[in-house]
Amino acid sequence: MKADELLIEDHGVIRGLLHQLEQSRSEHAAERSELLDRLLSVLDVHVQIENDLFYPAIRDVSPLYAIAHAEHRQIDDQLAVVFRTDPTSEDFHTEVKMLAATVEHHASEEEQEMFPQAKALGETELETLGQAMRQRQQHLRTSAVSQTRLRIKRETLRRL
Numbered sequence: 001m002k003a004d005e006l007l008i009e010d011h012g013v014i015r016g017l018l019h020q021l022e023q024s025r026s027e028h029a030a031e032r033s034e035l036l037d038r039l040l041s042v043l044d045v046h047v048q049i050e051n052d053l054f055y056p057a058i059r060d061v062s063p064l065y066a067i068a069h070a071e072h073r074q075i076d077d078q079l080a081v082v083f084r085t086d087p088t089s090e091d092f093h094t095e096v097k098m099l100a101a102t103v104e105h106h107a108s109e110e111e112q113e114m115f116p117q118a119k120a121l122g123e124t125e126l127e128t129l130g131q132a133m134r135q136r137q138q139h140l141r142t143s144a145v146s147q148t149r150l151r152i153k154r155e156t157l158r159r160l
Contacts, residue, residue, distance in 0.1 A: 006133050007133075008111060017039040075106060
């Protein structure tokens with residue numbers, strides 16, 4: 001799988017989780033918390049493979065990587081707001097919608113502008129990069145160190 005295809009696949013998973021969060025009901029706080037934890041896990045791995053592998057690889061063919069880094073920080077900031085919001089409140093739904101809009105802007109910009117620019121790397125390079133990203137993704141999902149880092153990040157977001 002090519003790098004851009006892997007990231008588009010991730011975007012679909014993230015959009016799906018955000019949709020589930022938007023559709024969730026305030027009386028199902030435990031479900032909301034579980035969905036939020038899953039979203040954080042997927043987003044965290046996604047951002048790491050973009051920052052560590054994809055963006056450095058496309059730096060010479062797309063000037064958008066710097067903007068994408070800044071958008072990751074915006075997403076983290078909005079995610080922190082959602083984590084701090086009571087999942088039984090109406091504010092939770094509002095904050096999730098704001099997070100979804102921020103994520104959608106970022107993902108759409110990548111898919112419509114950055115990924116076409118990345119094609120300048122060539123099919124072989126995108127395939128090789130995609131394989132490296134998939135391996136890194138699998139490692140990050142299963143590594144004890146990554147899980148500990150994710151737990152610390154989750155607690156930090158709740159306190160910001």
